[in-house]
Amino acid sequence: MEASGQGFPKTHRLNTAAEFQRVFDQPLKSADSRLTVLARTNGKTHPRLGLAISKRQVRKATDRNLIKRLVRESFRLRQHTLGGLDFVVMARSAALQADHETLRRSLQKHWDRLVTQCKPSWSSSSNPTAT
Incomplete structure (x- = not known):
């Protein structure tokens, strides 16, 4: 059974091509040798996640599924700190050689970096009286 507030409902996912395209159009970007994470404010009170794990970068379906x-x-564990942002995560082939803990630390750095970068636009977009 899931702890309260720790789930991953459909409202926290990017579902349509238009939602992904909105993030791809004007993203803030965080990248390392294993992962690239794009982010953009979404005007909502919760974050949303999209995954773009390419067959070209990660050949085997089992490997792609593991990364996802x-x-x-x-x-899911960090969503309460991510605010109103949309994220798209893309993997590079080097993600296959990384152990699980390395990928977790990499993601942690990306989440922190992007939340910090998005804070100014995030707070101004959530406050309609700000100019």
């Missing part, structure tokens, strides 16, 4: 599970778990 790790990303979703990290997002």
Whole structure:
């Protein structure tokens, strides 16, 4: 059974091509040798996650699924600190050689970096009286 507030409901996912495209159009970016994470404010009170794990970068479906599970778990555990942002996570082939803990630390750095970068636009977009 899931702890309260720790789930990953459909409202916390990017579902349509238009939602992904909005993030791809004007993203803030955080990247390392294993992962690239794009972010953009969404005007909502909760974060949303999209996964773009390419077959070209990660050939085997089992490997892609493992990376997706790790990303979703990290997002789910951190979602209360991520605010109103949309994230798209993309993996590079080097993610396959990294152990699970390395990927978790990498994601942690990306979440922290992007939340810090987005804070100014995030707070102004959530406050309608700000100019």
